[in-house]
Amino acid sequence: MTEQVFSFLEKDADHAVARLSELLSIASVSTDPAFEKEVVRGADWVAAQLTELGLDTAVHATAGHPAVVARSHDEQVANPSAPRVLFYGHYDVQPPDPLELWDTPPFEPTVRDGKLFARGSSDDKGQVMCFIEALRAWRQGSADGKLPCPVTVLIEGEEECGSVNLPPFVEANRELLSADVAVVSDTAMWPGREGYVPAITYALRGLLYFDIQLHGPSRDLHSGVYGGTLPNPATILTRVVGKLFDEDHRVVIPGYYDDVLELSDEERETWSALGFDERDYLDEIGVAEPYGESGFTTLERRWCRPACDVNGIYGGYMGEGAKTVIPTFAGAKVSFRLAANQDPIKIAASFEQWLRDQPTHGLEWKITNHGMARPVAVSTDSPFIAAARRGIEIASGRQPVLIREGATIPIVADFKTLLGIDTLLIGFGQHDDALHSPNEKFELKNFALGCRTHASLLAAIADL
């Protein structure tokens, strides 16, 4: 049956590109109110596609931009008792600026050399359409016109501006969104030694973000008249923040590493076979030397070790030249990327306590927690990972690689917490797709691969 579906996708490829281009011509920039009508148009367009496929579809208002949810009926599904898949993606896009750097206009999709150029082509409209085209192929290209397994589709419109309204929406709609596994296509393939390889991302780091300020004198003081007599907030803040790490660049907060899942020998071996080129990685970002917690490779530190970064520092005189001032306060943005099994609530409490334990000589902390996201890791022994492997093999003829990701996709942790389900992260982007940049593109061969992969993935899940 899957072969039938694949051949439909092949014959229908030009139409699929035309449909994707239609979606890409909608300027659904979520962060800028000037584009609000286009955002609504984006939601409506996606809803119309899903309605056309016969799914129960609704555009749901939120406190921000609308979310589209569509569900299959039992009579549309070959095996209604198979696990239900919740597909998540977003129809909103980043602003297209700077416009003058685009070779063709960002909302006039253009194919050149087998690449489709447009804002959102890879992030995330192209990847959303991979899934919708796979649904279409099963409905219109298979013998019985049925989907292999039950499907729910959730396409939101605020991913590029923080998804603030999504977790409450999920929480308020648990029944509507109930499923057995989530699938997200918003990541990239793995750049192996001989080109891009299909990848399953099975773990993401979590996030904890603080703004910490030390407050002192009631007004800015002349550092000549007062220097040396009182605690300077900028001096003490740098001193405290500077003590966050020991000589091995390990975070000194008590208990910080206690819950971190150790890397298995199997993972270590698998990763060393991935062909990660550290020199290329550093050259691309203009960095001379790798640096971080000792005892781990760069790829291990990136994927499975917690990191702590100072994301910003501010206070006192920050302009050109010199001003001799002792500032009333100074601040830093400090964030933690949490490795699998670390608990953000526990780490947040431990960090705050550590800060308050540092000598500040009468200066006072103002600590703001700007949010947290749990790390996630799906067991590589999970049947859904096995199904994903099979689906990818059938679609591509290649073995997928299992990778992790250092960054955070908060909704994945929310799906775990609110819906109790794991997520399969299977993306078809490339690292050179220029996400968030001018001349964003999606390779048409990756679009085709994505459509095929989602089609065979649904069949593989139905067979579980």
Added chain:
Amino acid sequence: MTEQVFSFLEKDADHAVARLSELLSIASVSTDPAFEKEVVRGADWVAAQLTELGLDTAVHATAGHPAVVARSHDEQVANPSAPRVLFYGHYDVQPPDPLELWDTPPFEPTVRDGKLFARGSSDDKGQVMCFIEALRAWRQGSADGKLPCPVTVLIEGEEECGSVNLPPFVEANRELLSADVAVVSDTAMWPGREGYVPAITYALRGLLYFDIQLHGPSRDLHSGVYGGTLPNPATILTRVVGKLFDEDHRVVIPGYYDDVLELSDEERETWSALGFDERDYLDEIGVAEPYGESGFTTLERRWCRPACDVNGIYGGYMGEGAKTVIPTFAGAKVSFRLAANQDPIKIAASFEQWLRDQPTHGLEWKITNHGMARPVAVSTDSPFIAAARRGIEIASGRQPVLIREGATIPIVADFKTLLGIDTLLIGFGQHDDALHSPNEKFELKNFALGCRTHASLLAAIADL
């Protein structure tokens, strides 16, 4: 003879206030080009006063605002072989903003309750006129109409905007400005237990100011994707700056304290008799605890110990909320207040070397030296200090206190370096004169005291 001069000053007091008011009505704001004509008018007005007293007077053009220089002839001086006094002051003033906070307009001098309110009344026109009125009293009120000792007067117009053209002017006019001792009236009296006491400031700290930046990745990076794999400039900068001090809050730069003149037992005793109230001092600036190098009192740390302050920190995300970025660079403003006998050139080299010795893991320093000023200290055994003591005693009937100042007056070090002379810092301001603020005032009793003091100081110097 001095008694005659004092009684002239007493009889002429109203005229002196009228003359000062005339000068105060000139809006000679040096930092704002809109006031340029008024600045020139200020220079001309001062020059006219000095010409009227018979001195060789000229208004000298500089690359900025003009400087007025006047010299006495031998036939105008009772003892032409006595030491020559170089008096320094400035005719320019701070901007008067915010205007709405003034009770009477800043350039319409008004007397209320024995106080003369106007911009520049205390800083520094009132103090300049103390000296000019003393010259007038000797010329017009003494039996022979002669000055006790030779006098040179230098009144500049750029003190409130950094005096950038003054050192080159002094260097280019060494002969014109040659003298045996300088006198500067731009400081305040000492707030003792029973009111303000005349003070001689015999030492000032020097200054060394750096902007230090650490540069890393070629672009801002996503801290999720990259965190933990490379040296973050904001993290490493805070670590390095945080290591500048040891646990006793002593600066760790090699050789930093080597040349610092130790406080003498006599100074220590004198200072403890000054009645410095640490709690009042801290309360006024809203600070809970004193803090600094251990082993010294707050007043000692302020006046005779070097200080190091972080005057500003900047880099990465400095706005509201959260942004997960590893910045390309981060910077800090770091300044040193140098104690008597420290050499800014040596300390600058030592600091730069110390920075370069810190591990930065391939990040690169960009270090900018924003200028230096040598510390100055006049031996309290100097005959000029003795003369100043006598002059003050005769004028006020009180013993002056000998104090230091934590801040820097760069021209004092320039006089030492370029003209080879010490400076007597004798000021008549009060800490509540609201310098640089709305409702700046000068107490008329302090104006009178200043005129008398300069008159008797000249006589005391002539007797050396």
